[in-house]
Every structure is written in structure tokens, then in C-alpha cells.
Amino acid sequence: MGWNEWPLMLFTVLAQSAIGAYWLCAFALFTERRDVLARRRLERLMIVVWVVLGAAFLSSTAHVGSPMRGANVLLRVGQAPLSNELFFGMSFIAVGGIAWLLSLFADSSRTLRNALYLLALVLSIALLWNMTRFYLMPTVPTWNTPLTPVAFVVTAVLGGAMLANLLFALAGLASRRLDRLVAAVAVLGLIGGVVAAVVLITTLPGIQTSVHAATSMSPDMGMWQAARFLLLFAAVALVLGQVIVGRRVLPVMVVALLLVLGGEIIGRGVFYALHMTVGLV
Amino acid sequence: MTQQYGFFIDSSRCTGCKTCMLACKDLKDLPPEVNFRRVYEYTGGEWTQDGDAWRQDVFSYYTSIACNHCADPACTKVCPTGAMAKHENGFVIVDEEVCIGCKSCAMACPYGAPQYSEVKRHMTKCDGCYGRVAEGKKPVCVEACPLRALDFGPIEELREKHGTLAAVAPLPEDTYTHPSIVIKPNPKARPVGNHDGFLANPREV
Numbered sequence: 407m408g409w410n411e412w413p414l415m416l417f418t419v420l421a422q423s424a425i426g427a428y429w430l431c432a433f434a435l436f437t438e439r440r441d442v443l444a445r446r447r448l449e450r451l452m453i454v455v456w457v458v459l460g461a462a463f464l465s466s467t468a469h470v471g472s473p474m475r476g477a478n479v480l481l482r483v484g485q486a487p488l489s490n491e492l493f494f495g496m497s498f499i500a501v502g503g504i505a506w507l508l509s510l511f512a513d514s515s516r517t518l519r520n521a522l523y524l525l526a527l528v529l530s531i532a533l534l535w536n537m538t539r540f541y542l543m544p545t546v547p548t549w550n551t552p553l554t555p556v557a558f559v560v561t562a563v564l565g566g567a568m569l570a571n572l573l574f575a576l577a578g579l580a581s582r583r584l585d586r587l588v589a590a591v592a593v594l595g596l597i598g599g600v601v602a603a604v605v606l607i608t609t610l611p612g613i614q615t616s617v618h619a620a621t622s623m624s625p626d627m628g629m630w631q632a633a634r635f636l637l638l639f640a641a642v643a644l645v646l647g648q649v650i651v652g653r654r655v656l657p658v659m660v661v662a663l664l665l666v667l668g669g670e671i672i673g674r675g676v677f678y679a680l681h682m683t684v685g686l687v
Numbered sequence: 688m689t690q691q692y693g694f695f696i697d698s699s700r701c702t703g704c705k706t707c708m709l710a711c712k713d714l715k716d717l718p719p720e721v722n723f724r725r726v727y728e729y730t731g732g733e734w735t736q737d738g739d740a741w742r743q744d745v746f747s748y749y750t751s752i753a754c755n756h757c758a759d760p761a762c763t764k765v766c767p768t769g770a771m772a773k774h775e776n777g778f779v780i781v782d783e784e785v786c787i788g789c790k791s792c793a794m795a796c797p798y799g800a801p802q803y804s805e806v807k808r809h810m811t812k813c814d815g816c817y818g819r820v821a822e823g824k825k826p827v828c829v830e831a832c833p834l835r836a837l838d839f840g841p842i843e844e845l846r847e848k849h850g851t852l853a854a855v856a857p858l859p860e861d862t863y864t865h866p867s868i869v870i871k872p873n874p875k876a877r878p879v880g881n882h883d884g885f886l887a888n889p890r891e892v
Contacts, residue, residue, distance in 0.1 A: 471788020471808035478768040478787050488767035488791055545761045545797045545863050616729065616857035616879075617886045685797030685859030686727060686752065686892070 408624075408678025413468035415674040418537065419565065419667060420462035421495070422558055424455050425530045426566015428502070430591070431455065431573060432523050434584055441579065448577035449509035449519070456502050458569070463495060487540040494533040501526045534562060547613045548620050548680040556602045557677060561670045563595035568641060568663040575654045582652075589649045592642045599638060599673070603631050610680075617686055624679040630672055637669035691758065691777035692815060693842035693867030694829070695849055696751055698876060700836035703728055703749035705891075710831030711753070711813070721802045723813040724753035724828050725892040729857050729877070731884025747887065748873035750858060751837060753828065754779055754800035754813035755866030762792035762801050771801065771810070777842070777867060778815040786810050797859040798866070799892065815839075842867045856881035 505522040613620035732745035770786035786809040816826035853861035
């Protein structure tokens, strides 16, 4: 397991969950027009998305040797994926944060806030894409596969569904449609995760150099994936259960969120453990 | 870029004594976990019974690798600050005043050249002893080699003299980064991607 990369495990899982939650919240803001008060409550609660994203970036600094020089990362915006990641991440938080500040004032323009939400949507996709692109290094055969973008979207979808579910409930957005959307998104994410894990486990034996075999990079792969899917299935079952019963229970939602975060952090640990290059490392 | 310098590695002479590695460590004052130059020992073969006799095809050979100052480096592409960059004479050097120690270059380099220093809290690597080269000397690893198994010079000259081989097992295919090295293979050398052997000294490199 790549536990030594814990700052990056936390960073990617939290940031992707925040991105996914933002997508669902933005969808709710643009489509839930009946309950204006609940809509406004959701806008204010979206501070949670920005705090989670901020916490993600904060934990990423623990990976860096000299975080005080962090601003240097912006020196290659447009050229290096990591530079773009920070740039789009900070822009995403800034635009979302401004929209949140505006939402605190009853007389702020809804058109302006909607424009900001659309801009933030674009920034969130740019952030996720650059976060993915960083790992698509031609010299790292275990990362340079379509499974990396799939894994990151799965985390965004699953973590996002659980976090948005919680925010919808706290905002009192009583909508069967949103409940069903969250459940459907979570089920799709879970299916994507299962398929990606099966493909990963079947393709790893084909990746081998004179020094390393991909299968020996994470020898406990089976056990960790089993643990991961145990948590993910439990979380999705809880969300489905709530849709079937038709009643939301806040502690259950919190548990579902924590289960997904735990499961995806395990999955990300496996991902980092699989790091090897085409050569000596 | 005026010209590209590179290393010549004579794997047929190298005995794996690691004087190159230690001369570098001494000159650059490196901590135990950092090695700008590393000697990789690729070992394999076995004994097989043939009637009453035992026959063997065991082999072991060494490849001394520092930074290859690649023509198309993987490290500089992922560097978010530009601290890792290609300089005059083709040297790939990390600007230790700018580097934040994000370790992206170490993730990307298939030769293990950029290494993180826990003390300095940023990346460090072989700079080709560019200061010595400017004075007309060769890098310290080259001058220290008791077997004369290492050489250094303009890569075009090295290629004229020794050929263009730049990859044997366990090195990666040279198409990934176009390393500025020329290798004279050991008679027992195996081609890239070979699985007859294994890295015999993983804790040393």
C-alpha cells in the first residue's frame, strides 16, 4: 500500500468528492426552481464544498518538501499539469467562494450568481482533467492507462453523491427527483468502480520490466479491493435504502459519506502503491 | 543549446566496485539515502543437471547510471516550477532555489536520477559536474573509475567512437527520453525488457 503518499490520497479523494458534489449542487440549483428558500439554503451550505476543497489542497502541502515556496508552482501554468491543477483549483475555490459570499446577501443578483456557477462548472472540469493528466506519464505504465481518469471520475461521482446528498438534506430540499438522482449516480459510480477494478486486476500481469512486476507492487491488492468494495457497497446500500423507505436520516447519510471516503482512500492507496516506471524505479 | 554532453558506460569493463558512486557522494556531500550515481547489478541464470554433470549459465553485469541528461527528459515536463530544466551543454539541472520538492520529477524519471533530500527539503540530482566540465575537467565519477569504464564528452563524439547503443536490461527503452549515453554492453548483456535476470542489489540503488 502507498500509505506514505497519504497527503496525496487525501488530496485527490477529497478534491474529487468536492468536485462531484459541486456538479450535483449546481444541477440542483439550476433545476430546482419551486422551493426558493431551500435553494438559497443550499447555496449557503455550499461553503462545505469549498472547505472540503481547501482542506484537500491543505493536505497536499504535506506531500511537498518546501510548501513555503508553493507559489512557484504557478510558474508553469499552461505547460505542466501540476501548475494547471493549482491554478484551476484556486480559481474554482475563488469563483465558488465569491458566489457563496453573494448568496449571503438577500438582494444579490441571481443572474450574476448563476454566471459564477457556470464558470465554476467549467473550472471544476479543468481541475479534474489536469489532476488526471498529471498521472498520465508515459514513463509510468501503471498510471498511464484509461483506468486513471475512470478511477478519478468514480471518486468524484461516488464521493460527490454522498456529500451532495448530505447538503440537500441539510438544506431541506425535499425532492424525490434529487433523491433518485443521487441514488442513480451512486449506483453508476459503484458499477464503474467495480468494472475498473476488474480491468485493473486482469491487466496488471501484462505490465513488467526487468526490475519490477506490476503485480508485486501491491501484493495485497485482492484484500484491499475487497475491503474497499465492502465499504462502497455498504454506503450505496444505505443511500438506496433511504430512497426506498422515502425517509432521510442524517446520521445514516454521514455514515454513507464516511464509508465512501474510506473506501476511495483505500483505492487511492492501491493506486499510489502501483507506481513504477518503465525502467529502474 | 550549444552542444549535448553525455556519458560513455563500458559495461564490459565495469566490475561493480562503486568507486564512481562514492567519489560523487564525497564531492557532492550526499546523505546516505541519496546517490547521484548508482551501479545496477543485473543477475540471472541457473545450474541445470545434465546426467552426472551440472552446467550453469549464470551471469551478472553492472550498469553505472547517474543522470543521462536526456535529449527529451521526462523530469522537466512534469516539473511545475521549471526548477528542473535543460541548460547549456544539455545538462539537466535542478534549481535548488526554486524547487518546492513535489517529487513529480522522481515519479516520472525511469532512471531514478532526481532524488529528494530530506535535509534540503527539495530535489537534488547529478548536474554533470558542469563546473568541472567548464574548467576542462571530467565529472568526478569518470575520473575516479579505476577500470576506465566511464567516459564523458560531447555525445556526438562518444557515438562516433563507441556506437549508439543506449539501452540494455535493466534500463528502459531509450525511446522514452532519448538519454545522452552510449553503452558498450557486457558480453553477457541482455536486451531491454529481458526477464532472465533480476536486480540483485535493490537496496544499494
